[in-house]
Amino acid sequence: MADRDFLLPQRSTVRTMRERLVSPVRDFRIDALGAGAGPRPGGVRALAAALGLTMPVSVFADVPQAQPVLVFKLTADFRKDPDPRKVNLGVGAYRTDESQPWVLPVVRKVQQQIAANESINHEYLPILGLPEFRSNASRIALGDDSPAIKENRIGSVQGLGGTGALRIGAEFLRRWYNGTKNAATPVYVSSPTWENHNGVFSAAGFTDIRSYHYWDASKRGLDLQGMLQDMENAPEFSIFVLHACAHNPTGTDPTPEQWEKIASVMKRRFLFPFFDSAYQGFASGDLDKDAWAVRYFVNEGFELFCAQSFSKNFGLYNERVGNLIVVGKDGDNVLRVLSQMEKIVRVVWSNPPAQGARIVATTLSSPELFSEWRDNVKTMADRILLMRAELRSRLEALGTPGTWSHITDQIGMFSFTGLSAKQVEYLINEKHIYLLPSGRINMCGLTTKNLDYVATSIHEAVTKIQ
């Protein structure tokens, strides 16, 4: 690394510098090059640079600047746009009809209760997380009468949001799953999927991440045949990341009959299901309905992981509440798996943060708060369902070319409109409607005030740009 000067300029350089300095900067203390000289406009380095001195090079000079995520750029562009008609359909969170974030009344209430509770001590949580949170969260996903819970063969780990839960699961599988293959085990993610699925599994060390057929662009729906074919062709014991409900980004879920077919192939081919459940209750407004797929797999005797996130259904994006559920054949297997996960957590973040887990645990364990929360979730789901129906009927009334039934067939926060990249570009540039190039829109971006504008704009884009 001879070309990398890790050191500061040597004394001799410093002297030359002193000689070159002229009167206006006489107070410049040369021995304080970069040292405790106190604030100085532009800094010592700027001055030195102005004088044409070579400054020391960072040992990290080769590190490139990573690009920001597309969604953030989209949001930034939206903010900058002065047009009063502008609409942001690119955000990743719930918005009210007033385009505002919604604080669930039950969440605010519980947070106040927690703040007023002087008996809470602020010591570290256990490594695996808050026990009341873990058990209640798992119960919500698997159902009160889950055979796995009754047979005592489930366990869970508190994660930092869905991402953290996925990561702990991935770290575990990379170390212990599939005999000696481990990291070489293929991990299948849907095409398309949430970008973090790829990122999390490869960051955890998996080397063979593949995609399975999911979205059929021509039908604007699920490509079941393609999906089943990929499962047939996948090496045994491959890991399949499945979206429990409200598929991100397409909003397209398999029907119960389709799930049954998927499960039967997966069972026959010894494929490992890793569910990502980020929208329970948020999709249909019904907690049980949205958990149908996961519960079906559990009832079918699968061993599986399920990463739960409470960001959306609690509107609790900020506190990073997630839960990784482990369902095993028997309690002993689960115990051993959790003992290894504890070691992984110890290295990754050691102990999870408490606030979000406390809010969720308090809400889920009190019957009154629970029913209040269920109502809050339904409020959000209903607004989204309404926006779907309204958008579809408007497009159909306008006679926009193509079919628009997929808008209401899809579920959850996101919809894959089927708009082409060029049409998206037109909407952004000409109509000030911001959405991702994939044509994904957040239904919460629609409000009763902008529905007409959005519908006519889409109509215009589709008719003008083929």
Add this chain to the structure above:
Amino acid sequence: MPTLSVFLDVPLAPKIGSKLLDEFKQDQNPNKVYLAYGVCMTGDGVPWLSPVVPKTLMKLANDPSFSYECQPEQGLDAFVRVTTELLVGRHSPAIVDNRVGGVQTIGGNGAIQLGAKFLKDWYPGSRSVYIQSAQKDQHGLIFQEQGFIIREYTIWDPYRLVSDVGKLIEVAEQAYDKSILVIYNPESFVLPRKKWMKLSKTIKKKQIFLFFDVPHQGFLSGDPDRDSKILHYFVSHGFEFFCSQSLSNSFGLYDERTSNLVVVAMNNKALLCIRSQLTIYARYLWGSPPALGSRVITTVLSNPALRVEWKKSLRGMVENIMLTREKVKEKLRLLGTPGSWEHITQQDGIHSFLGISVDQVNYLVKKKHVYIPKSGQINFTCINSHNIDYIAQSINEAILAIGPGPEPREPPPKPPPSRPDSKDSKLLGIKAPGAKPSPFAALFRK
């Protein structure tokens, strides 16, 4: 069920947690005392919490503008700014030059995790990490998981019963070029200026990368600004380094895991590039950091009145520790306990070495129900008015029963071995190398 579990091969990992604590919990003796808690305790034997914290929590809970939206992936900008300033000083030349910044992380652990991952991917130096023995298990394992070779060192001088920071110079001199030196609790380093200059010269010459770990700023002198002086020195001398800055201890807010990985870079461009890469690691580990802890700390540090109150509470707590040390020393003197106990008051912070032998530790644990780790390093905040007499008497008894412990004395004059303070250390990884893969896949198919 016809098929076997896919988890059949997964061995049971030994339970994480302190065996000593388990033994303590099972002990029925009414006099039992546990002196090894990781957190700072109050005189009533409960974890210490700065009074500004509950007040601020209440304030935030009733703040209608409190947002539940996702924080940026690199953390709350205001939090990163105020805590970085707390560490390097508001008027630091690095702040003026805009070459110091941070990324909010999940605890000190998360900060080490991000830093280690970054160094693995981007540090063009050696794979050797020098780490203090006491931090080996926790932080050493993180580096080892990233493929680094862990080399252990200690600055505790068992002969003179003091932390001898001078040993750090030896470690630096013997370290491989371009290796990584993790310095835990650098605030506690009291070195004459000349020795500092020697140390920094050596570090520069050998192009060693510094990774500081500041777990409890303010716990030594009671003044966070005074504690971090040593980091100011390194900043002002043009070092590029990382520093894991945990705020849990300084606020008593352990359960929100609020920390900052401070990056001091050579220039603004390098800082931006480094932060952008750290952000990617964070994205796939935890998405974005949790909000509450960072909001509490940002609120306190940016509000002059609350900041003063926080500092006052910190000072009060530290004065208490100092008083406890004096009392223990005085009680041992009154009891006529053989040996010198000056080292008790010469050390700072909550954890310090009692300077007793392993046999004496065993005696205290087995006979007196006073639970002390083998190293003899205890948490002084676990000593309070209820148990201090019993503890002093027990120590006295142990010394009398086992015989004189390691008296402070000059080290034996023997030539130092080639790398006396750094021995290679292989930790048992998360997946132990000996784990035998079994042919369960074949069984499964049947």
